[in-house]
Amino acid sequence: MKLLTRSLFLCLAFCLTNGAPAHPEDAAVGALPDRCAGIEFDAIAPDEKGTTFFFKGSHLWKGFRGAAHLSNEFFKELDDDHNIGHVDAAFRMHDAENPDDHDHIYFFLDDKVFSYYNHTLEDGYPKGIQEDFPGVPAHLDAAVECPKGECTTDSVLFFKGHDVHVYDIATKTVKIKTWPHLPVCTAALRWQEHYYCFHGHNFTRFNPVSGEVNGTYPKDARHYFMSCPNFGRMYMRLDTRRDGLHAFPITRAWKEVTGGVDAAFSYTDKIYLIKDDQVYIYKAAAPYTLIEGYPKTLKEELNFEGHVDAAFLCPGEHIVHIFKGSRLYGVDLTTTPRIVTRDLPMPAYLHGPDAALCGPGGIKVFKGSHFYHYDTVLILAAGRHIALMEPITSAMMGCQD
DSSP, X not given: OHHHHHHHHHHXXXXXXXXXXXXXXXXXXXXXXXXXXXXXXXXXXXXXTSOEEEEETTEEXXXXXXOOEEGGGXXXXXXXXXXXXXXXXXXXXXXXXXXXXXXXXXXXXXTEEEEEETXXXXXXXXXXXXXXXXXXXXXXXXXXXXXXXXXXXXXXXXXXXXXXXXXXXXXXXEEEEEOTTSOOOSEEEEETTEEEEEETTEEEEEOTTTOOOOSSOOEEGGGTSSOOTTSOOEEXXXXXXXXXXXXXXXXXXXXXXXXXXXXXXXXXXXXXXXETTEEEEEESSTTOOBOTTOOEEHHHHHSOOSOOOEEEOOTTOOEEEEEXXXXXXXXXXXXSSOEEEEEEEOOGGGSSOSEEEEETTEEEEEETTEEEEESSHXXXXXXXXXXXXXXXXXXXXXXXX
């Protein structure tokens, strides 16, 4: 089941990174800021549903792709009329023992703090920072939550210059640490139990207790935390039901595959990635080792030639279905050499799809920001009925509908 899930998200991600056209809102952004041009964020924080928001001035971005929006479209008090057109810092509270605060988003501006839940400002806010967080200074640079187990206690790290004010949520006390080796963070984010300091358009990963930095940093955030042209292809991974899907460069898991992927499917505990006329086969378990002798050509591995638009293989079956232009082919993976068992014309609306997948719910064929659903391969192959074109929904990808 893990292999199937991983393959589904791979196909979805390839669809969106390789084929999705600009949304109408993207085509007329005008003077809206473009995070792909290189943005120094003011704050980054997830909401109670796990959707990550990136803040800059009076604008924000919802999730890892898409155009900027005015912040007050999602948090209505974040506007110039309330003198909070931007925020200095933000974080999502982790305090499971106190449900009145747990999962609330806190925004900081100058010496004020604002508490939101379900995108609604809580009664009694804004307050002075000292009322809610005694000992925490005004005019913060960044903030990030740190749950017990990752920090000694449930805590919040408040950044100001090179000083880090570690706030103990239970005792309401502060300890100050100085981490001169860490860049001055303009935003901070906890993501998959790791901690990131954002500075300029780069980020540095750090240990939340010691501030230690391991590995080669800084790195360009556009490769990892947003979908930008010419900044690496992405795949999606489901980390928790609440925190949802997150994007990674494909080369993070499959380092030999550069410049994107044309198609992907899984078979017998292996993941097949097709790029141009090459087939890469990896072990399905991390660290996704490339099978010795690969890549091989499409002709060698699948007895198939030409550009592949998309591919899918249904669970428990051994026929991989390959879209090529206006036709759908079936290749039997149990034979050596492989045999093309099916060659069918496709209706015009399915010519050259971006991606396809097959799971317990049937087959989905993706074109741009929409998909077509079919219950079986036979119905897809028959082509007698035009399937309803459906949007790729937030339930599938965490994107805006």
